[in-house]
Amino acid sequence: MPRHLTRAFFKRSVHDVAPDLIGVVLLVNGVGGRIVEVEAYHHTDPAAHSYRGQTTRNAVMFGPPGFVYVYRSYGIHWCVNFVCEPAGSASAVLIRAIEPTAGLPIMRRRRATADDRLLCSGPGRVCEALRITAANNGMALDAPPFELFARVGAVEVLTGPRIGLTKAVDLPWRYGLKGSRYLSKPFKPEA
DNA sequence: TGCCCGATTAACT
DNA sequence: GTTAATCGGGCAA
Numbered sequence: 104m105p106r107h108l109t110r111a112f113f114k115r116s117v118h119d120v121a122p123d124l125i126g127v128v129l130l131v132n133g134v135g136g137r138i139v140e141v142e143a144y145h146h147t148d149p150a151a152h153s154y155r156g157q158t159t160r161n162a163v164m165f166g167p168p169g170f171v172y173v174y175r176s177y178g179i180h181w182c183v184n185f186v187c188e189p190a191g192s193a194s195a196v197l198i199r200a201i202e203p204t205a206g207l208p209i210m211r212r213r214r215a216t217a218d219d220r221l222l223c224s225g226p227g228r229v230c231e232a233l234r235i236t237a238a239n240n241g242m243a244l245d246a247p248p249f250e251l252f253a254r255v256g257a258v259e260v261l262t263g264p265r266i267g268l269t270k271a272v273d274l275p276w277r278y279g280l281k282g283s284r285y286l287s288k289p290f291k292p293e294a
Numbered sequence: 295t296g297c298c299c300g301a302t303t304a305a306c307t
Numbered sequence: 308g309t310t311a312a313t314c315g316g317g318c319a320a
Contacts, residue, residue, distance in 0.1 A: 155317080
């Protein structure tokens, strides 16, 4: 039986947690699936929201690990992060894509598409399909409506540069499940 | 107060 | 490949 992850899972470096999240199942009110793509952000990273210090928006990033940081992207979409490391390190993992496995009819309705590859393949799509909004900002990951299940078996994790950035574009802090059909974009083949 | 711009997406050509 | 949609944060004045 898969076991629940607790917030202690996140009490490590964001660079250790991020690849370990690939294959973990995320459910919100029972709806979701396997995480297949994430990106790491750290307070020393110019592309991170926490880079220039604590503000109202990013306050959750400066709190304890194992909590949810949600922000508005381009004034339109929501994006969800899991806070890592000891409190105050202001690092987090952005959830970029999920392989839908639970509550597919609900997600198809929320996303207004019947194409399962388009349900959760992108950070804004994940939040729309799982109905994650600002209302979830600051919530604990090991309490309802959130549920995390440890991955079962081994996974092959790919790395590459992050998507959509204008700063620190070359840092290889994007992680994905090898061979997944549900990535937001393909990873560059290994050289 | 005003201005610029973004960890995106979908609908164009 | 290109671009509009849409708005709060961050910074200059």
